[in-house]
Amino acid sequence: MSVEQAPVQRADFDQVMVPNYAPAAFIPVRGAGSRVWDQAGRELIDFAGGIAVNVLGHAHPALVGALTEQANKLWHVSNVFTNEPALRLAHKLVDATFADRAFFCNSGAEANEAAFKLARRVAHDRFGPEKHEIIATVNSFHGRTLFTVSVGGQPKYSDGFGPKITGISHVPYNDLEALKAQISDKTCAVVIEPIQGESGVVPADVAYLQGARELCDKHNALLIFDEVQTGVGRTGELFAYMHYGVTPDILSSAKSLGGGFPIGAMLTTEALAKHLTVGTHGTTYGGNPLACAVASAVLDVVNTPEVLAGVKAKHQKFKARLEQIGEKYGLFTQVRGVGLLIGCVLSEAWKGKAKDVFNAAEKEGLMVLQAGPDVVRFAPSLVIDDADIDEGLDRFERAAAKLTQG
Numbered sequence: 001m002s003v004e005q006a007p008v009q010r011a012d013f014d015q016v017m018v019p020n021y022a023p024a025a026f027i028p029v030r031g032a033g034s035r036v037w038d039q040a041g042r043e044l045i046d047f048a049g050g051i052a053v054n055v056l057g058h059a060h061p062a063l064v065g066a067l068t069e070q071a072n073k074l075w076h077v078s079n080v081f082t083n084e085p086a087l088r089l090a091h092k093l094v095d096a097t098f099a100d101r102a103f104f105c106n107s108g109a110e111a112n113e114a115a116f117k118l119a120r121r122v123a124h125d126r127f128g129p130e131k132h133e134i135i136a137t138v139n140s141f142h143g144r145t146l147f148t149v150s151v152g153g154q155p156k157y158s159d160g161f162g163p164k165i166t167g168i169s170h171v172p173y174n175d176l177e178a179l180k181a182q183i184s185d186k187t188c189a190v191v192i193e194p195i196q197g198e199s200g201v202v203p204a205d206v207a208y209l210q211g212a213r214e215l216c217d218k219h220n221a222l223l224i225f226d227e228v229q230t231g232v233g234r235t236g237e238l239f240a241y242m243h244y245g246v247t248p249d250i251l252s253s254a255k256s257l258g259g260g261f262p263i264g265a266m267l268t269t270e271a272l273a274k275h276l277t278v279g280t281h282g283t284t285y286g287g288n289p290l291a292c293a294v295a296s297a298v299l300d301v302v303n304t305p306e307v308l309a310g311v312k313a314k315h316q317k318f319k320a321r322l323e324q325i326g327e328k329y330g331l332f333t334q335v336r337g338v339g340l341l342i343g344c345v346l347s348e349a350w351k352g353k354a355k356d357v358f359n360a361a362e363k364e365g366l367m368v369l370q371a372g373p374d375v376v377r378f379a380p381s382l383v384i385d386d387a388d389i390d391e392g393l394d395r396f397e398r399a400a401a402k403l404t405q406g
């Protein structure tokens, strides 16, 4: 039975919402695969994927099936009880990764919050209160809670909210010498995004991650990989650490993990996990049966040789055409990234104008993303059809042509 709903439009946002976002002028109402329709029935191709979240596009039958099946059984019991979907999902993640233990939460920020608290707790238990320093990287992004903006390397997100969490320093990304100079026996953890996502799609060098691993081992510090954006098939491997061949002690996941249903996870080893004893950490919704049922279905589909190989093939398709478009219109100088996390670095003439590219693409019926003001980012569904890629890139080329030719 459908209930009559009051009509709403974009203008309502400014009347009833906190103004911390600036959403586009149209309102999406329906999606199927990599196509989205707005209130007016206009169709768009989705290269944004809800910011690297809709890993299997919109309304994927396996995810709709998992969600509706679970919705008819059990929604929520809290962590006073465990539940079958959470245990099944934890088994799948443990079987597929370095980890022996999983902690579930509801977002990337919460997964990182758990990771940072675990690292500090381990150091406190093993070495005492002096060993609490966290080293992060300049321009990194780890979420919007006070701890995660303090660890994040972008002061614009942490300034103006009173005292920050202390004991955190920031070193330039991909600079092993800088990390070497900063790390000490007071360091409890080094946190790195294998590919910096929000600040411009900047992949780490293999030698940097290998060197960070060695430095952490030397100083009894834990290596945390924030894989909130790079995880769950995005790079063509289940997690980016597999692409690099460098294993962290703690890994945070979210975004793609739920394919659009909110869930986060912190993965770690048994030896570390045991420091979060009963009562030391928690969240009411963490491990919610609906979220875990969907995430299990996501993993079943994504963690297959066909889908992961497909990501690598689709990367080549995007990269070749984007390089052509960049050159033809003088719009960008470099196409970088791994798998289906791709960044186009705007040329000198277009520096700072990623929003203009976003707007031009939208006019042609294409959803893209920015990653800072200088980079246009693509994070589409991992199973996007080749026909949708071609059509989307045609639309992108039209946008580039109109933008650059006035």
Ligand SMILES: *Cc1c(COP(=O)(O)O)cnc(C)c1O
Pocket (backbone or CB within 6 Å): 106, 107, 108, 109, 110, 112, 141, 142, 143, 144, 193, 197, 198, 226, 227, 228, 229, 254, 255
């Ligand atoms: C998006 C993101 C986060 C924050 O995730 P939320 O779900 O928005 O809290 C943290 N780290 C990285 C690398 C991200 O890309």
